[in-house]
Amino acid sequence: MNPANGEVNAMMITIASxxxxxxxxxxxxxxxxxxxxxxxxxxxxxxxxxxxxFLEPESITRTPVTTMVPKVDTELCVQCGECSDLCQFSxxxxxxxxxxxxxxxxxxxxxxxxxxxxxxxxxGTRELGELEIGQCxxxxxxxxxxxxxxxxxxxLINRVKEAAEGRPLVIVDAPPGTSCPVIAAMEGTHYxxxxxxxxxxxxxxxxxxxxxxxxxxxxxxIVINRxxxxxxxxxxxxxxEGIEVLLSIPYSRKVxxxxxxxxxxxxxxxxxxxxxxxxxxxxxxxxxxxRP
Amino acid sequence: MKEITILSxxxxxxxxxxxxxxxxxxxxxxxxxxxxxxxxxxMITPHTVLDEHPxxxxxxxxxxxxxxxxxxxxxTRCRFNALEEGPTLNRIACEGCGVxxxxxxxxxxxxxxxxxHSISDNGPMIxxxxxxxEENSGLLVAVLRREARKxxxxxxxxxxxxxxxxxxxxxxxxxxxxxxxVVVVTEPTLSGLHDLERVxxxxxxxxxxxxxxxxxxxxxxxxxxxxxAFAKExxxxxxxxxxxxxxxxxxxxKGQPLVTVSDGPAARAICSVWxxxxxxxxxxxxxxxxxx
Numbered sequence: 178m179n180p181a182n183g184e185v186n187a188m189m190i191t192i193a194s195x196x197x198x199x200x201x202x203x204x205x206x207x208x209x210x211x212x213x214x215x216x217x218x219x220x221x222x223x224x225x226x227x228x229x230x231f232l233e234p235e236s237i238t239r240t241p242v243t244t245m246v247p248k249v250d251t252e253l254c255v256q257c258g259e260c261s262d263l264c265q266f267s268x269x270x271x272x273x274x275x276x277x278x279x280x281x282x283x284x285x286x287x288x289x290x291x292x293x294x295x296x297x298x299x300x301g302t303r304e305l306g307e308l309e310i311g312q313c314x315x316x317x318x319x320x321x322x323x324x325x326x327x328x329x330x331x332x333l334i335n336r337v338k339e340a341a342e343g344r345p346l347v348i349v350d351a352p353p354g355t356s357c358p359v360i361a362a363m364e365g366t367h368y369x370x371x372x373x374x375x376x377x378x379x380x381x382x383x384x385x386x387x388x389x390x391x392x393x394x395x396x397x398x399i400v401i402n403r404x405x406x407x408x409x410x411x412x413x414x415x416x417x418e419g420i421e422v423l424l425s426i427p428y429s430r431k432v433x434x435x436x437x438x439x440x441x442x443x444x445x446x447x448x449x450x451x452x453x454x455x456x457x458x459x460x461x462x463x464x465x466x467x468r469p
Numbered sequence: 470m471k472e473i474t475i476l477s478x479x480x481x482x483x484x485x486x487x488x489x490x491x492x493x494x495x496x497x498x499x500x501x502x503x504x505x506x507x508x509x510x511x512m513i514t515p516h517t518v519l520d521e522h523p524x525x526x527x528x529x530x531x532x533x534x535x536x537x538x539x540x541x542x543x544x545t546r547c548r549f550n551a552l553e554e555g556p557t558l559n560r561i562a563c564e565g566c567g568v569x570x571x572x573x574x575x576x577x578x579x580x581x582x583x584x585x586h587s588i589s590d591n592g593p594m595i596x597x598x599x600x601x602x603e604e605n606s607g608l609l610v611a612v613l614r615r616e617a618r619k620x621x622x623x624x625x626x627x628x629x630x631x632x633x634x635x636x637x638x639x640x641x642x643x644x645x646x647x648x649x650x651v652v653v654v655t656e657p658t659l660s661g662l663h664d665l666e667r668v669x670x671x672x673x674x675x676x677x678x679x680x681x682x683x684x685x686x687x688x689x690x691x692x693x694x695x696x697x698a699f700a701k702e703x704x705x706x707x708x709x710x711x712x713x714x715x716x717x718x719x720x721x722x723k724g725q726p727l728v729t730v731s732d733g734p735a736a737r738a739i740c741s742v743w744x745x746x747x748x749x750x751x752x753x754x755x756x757x758x759x760x761x
Contacts, residue, residue, distance in 0.1 A: 286568050
């Protein structure tokens with residue numbers, strides 16, 4: 178398999194999980210290394226991007242990313258309060274005859290600009306963070322890095338994905354959870370790998386993540402990390418729901434120690450390299466069957 | 470009344486485990502599950518739901534087709550392309566901004582969600598679960614904290630404990646802004662340290678004093694040392710660390726806080742960390758230890 182030679186169709190695989198700390202980044206980085214030449218890895222966990230700690234990219238270019246926020250012309254404002262009534266996010270408020278904006282609360286819906294009949298509001302911008310593009314040997318790494326203090330990650334995540342347009346094989350490392358940033362990472366991709374662990378929290382959050390992927394109607398499978406550390410509840414759930422278990426990674430203190438040092442799982446357990454390569458093939462098969 | 474928020478930066482470091490034990494150790498407190506994306510706290514905090522409440526701006530628009538005149542205004546106005554002919558709502562694309570409901574000439578749409586007020590062993594618990602792919606987790610966290618303050622006033626509880634979400638984005642900012650102190654639960658890994666650095670930047674930006682504890686510190690004692698040095702440099706108070714202990718998963722399986730079912734090494738460490746939290750607050754912010 179060599180995506181650089183066009184043997185693989187344009188394909189995006191998202192690595193997600195409901196619960197944090199289950200091993201998303203471990204799966205994403207090791208999968209990318211298993212594919213090697215021609216793969217693009219996106220770090221869409223823009224609040225806490227960690228992929229670079231394991232792959233250490235070189236020759237990085239950085240570009241600022243911005244979004245729309247209202248700009249107020251106080252001379253024109255008639256203090257009618259329409260914008261402040263409309264805003265669901267308290268990002269624009271009329272207090273004692275003065276209009277205040279809180280750009281960090283703004284979701285860029287444009288409602289205030291539309292509602293302003295006095296023409297006092299226009300579209301301005303605010304910086305969300307940075308887009309970083311680098312190269313780690315034969316792997317291209319594109320990361321988003323949210324500005325600290327910035328609340329809105331989905332627009333930045335979308336920009337990271339746009340930056341990977343036209344690449345033959347893309348692996349997306351998603352943030353944890355099941356809400357807006359995760360959905361932004363998964364949307365429009367061809368397959369989702371849900372990484373979980375065999376504990377009550379792991380299963381609870383896996384179920385939420387499965388619901389989210391089903392809403393998006395994307396084919397998916399699961400990876401069970403630290404597979405022997407809890408009980409068999411995740412395996413039973415997968416059997417009941419007919420979900421494919423793509424890979425089980427055994428718990429190993431050595432892996433945990435390698436991870437702690439920013440080193441890859443396949444370095445600690447070279448015997449897993451084939452399993453990751455095999456997983457890519459399983460995914461490509463499942464994604465093609467799953468597509469209408 | 471003091472409010473403490475438990476954060477981690479990186480997911481899966483043990484925030485909820487630590488929070489549930491803190492809540493069991495504090496004799497009188499209001500507990501908030503601020504990780505509305507992956508709400509796990511209720512699973513290890515025995516409780517009874519007393520009542521449910523709606524909240525404005527917390528969710529997706531509900532469309533009343535009996536009132537709809539099919540004018541298409543909502544479809545044109547939506548910046549997120551979340552409304553299509555019908556109108557039908559694309560739950561994934563919707564940002565919950567309410568522009569559709571605000572401008573609807575027939576008042577056929579409204580936006581609203583739900584949170585819960587429960588009672589647990591040492592006081593009230595305020596929690597919610599976001600629907601899959603719903604927006605506004607930050608706004609929901611703000612609502613939960615506001616209710617917690619009301620409950621603390623009503624019950625005379627001297628303390629509010631907020632189990633925060635992972636990351637540093639919208640819901641984290643919402644869980645942290647204006648609280649008295651933050652406890653960061655991290656882990657001795659390169660990712661744990663990197664994510665802690667970003668949390669430290671955020672707490673300093675929000676001017677909230679921060680304390681640190683390292684969970685499973687003995688996975689990589691040298692990385693734990695690096696984290697201690699970093700915490701010291703940033704003026705983050707070190708609370709002592711928590712060792713690896715199989716009883717943590719066992720307690721989770723039982724659905725109980727660790728400290729109520731175990732007196733093993735991790736449980737004892739959490740008790741000591743909790744004493745340190747109280748001492749820190751007493752020094753910085755007047756006597757809470759006395760009140761508890």
